[in-house]
């Protein structure tokens with residue numbers, strides 16, 4: 047009998063089939079969270095839930111279009127793709143600045159940089175600001191922040207409301223690590239350190255409501271491991287490999303939620319502070335201008351139940367909307383003074399089939415960058431950006447005649463400045479952006495300035511930022527050994543062409 051089966055060709059077909067299934071399954075690595083299927087009524091009922099934990103993951107420097115969930119043909123993000131497929135995905139998200147501290151200050155407060163006042167390297171969040179962790183702590187949550195980016199350290203005021211606010215302890219990497227960020231000192235450790243610390247915290251806190259913030263840095267550091275597919279040898283390829291590695295880390299967090307039995311009482315949010323340029327506008331890196339490649343970021347959420355199918359929100363939102371939305375979903379008090387709005391109505395519209403799928407909306411969202419952010423005494427060089435309808439307008443307030451306007455429908459990469467062809471459009475957009483930035487300034491009596499000691503400065507320099515303190519010479523030049531040739535920047539075409547940039551940020555910043 048056995049002999050007969052072994053001799054049968056069907057046996058070999060079946061065996062081959064099983065092997066293929068096993069191979070495919072082992073590639074997936076990520077087993078979807080086993081949670082009950084929910085619908086719009088369950089979303090509406092979320093504020094009433096007894097225990098609803100929040101795991102809030104920031105993947106630093108992650109631009110949306112590099113995730114397969116946002117159209118990258120490479121399989122960079124199997125875990126996030128699965129999260130989006132049965133969760134909530136926002137397709138149009140605008141970050142509020144192109145460097146970490148200014149952007150995170152806006153994300154946590156729901157206010158634009160002009161109002162937070164956090165625009166220079168020495169600025170900090172004042173104590174009088176109310177941050178989400180404080181609201182959650184007051185509501186009885188255990189709160190922990192585990193971060194690897196010095197810009198969000200406690201000395202900049204970001205630890206308010208956290209019971210535990212730490213850099214993770216370093217562990218020996220289980221995988222072969224490749225660090226492809228020459229030219230800067232490497233940040234010690236890997237994101238797995240943050241993942242393991244996060245799992246340790248969740249294991250201890252699983253019986254209480256908890257809020258866990260995890261800030262990953264390996265995409266920023268172009269660090270990846272042998273788990274990542276080989277995407278090639280340019281920095282752009284390494285960037286994709288790093289995304290795969292961060293995505294794997296999120297898979298580990300999701301697996302821990304399931305193993306601890308708390309997946310169905312936890313909301314998981316994945317987001318970024320800004321993107322990264324690969325010469326789309328003449329430079330690589332970030333923190334130097336305000337174009338799509340540094341401002342379009344992802345926002346994906348796994349709810350405590352599976353949505354089948356997942357909800358896709360096409361309307362434009364901004365990172366200032368993130369916490370107004372989450373606090374709304376949790377049934378907690380709103381952030382005082384927030385300029386962002388809750389996107390919960392948009393989620394419900396999409397879940398209940400009311401949205402028309404229009405990607406562009408009339409709502410204006412803003413971003414801002416003081417190009418002198420890395421210098422102590424330099425005059426501000428504010429760059430303002432607004433996206434409204436189909437258009438982005440960018441300009442330097444010190445040089446208001448140098449305006450750029452892009453039609454993002456005709457020209458999604460924002461390469462063709464149509465300002466000189468469309469004077470009425472320019473004045474319409476300009477008066478709106480002027481009105482917005484002409485409002486009263488900071489929301490607090492003062493935005494405190496922090497004395498940074500040499501240790502702090504060195505930690506920030508380890509991220510690749512060049513900070514010019516008194517006595518320092520500004521450093522110039524791109525990182526050595528760059529794999530991508532640098533195209534010439536056409537003179538007079540870019541609003542970013544300011545004399546001698548205050549801060550030279552290597553692309554690995």
Ligand SMILES: [Zn+2]
Nearest residue numbers: 106107146319
């Ligand atoms: Zn960042």
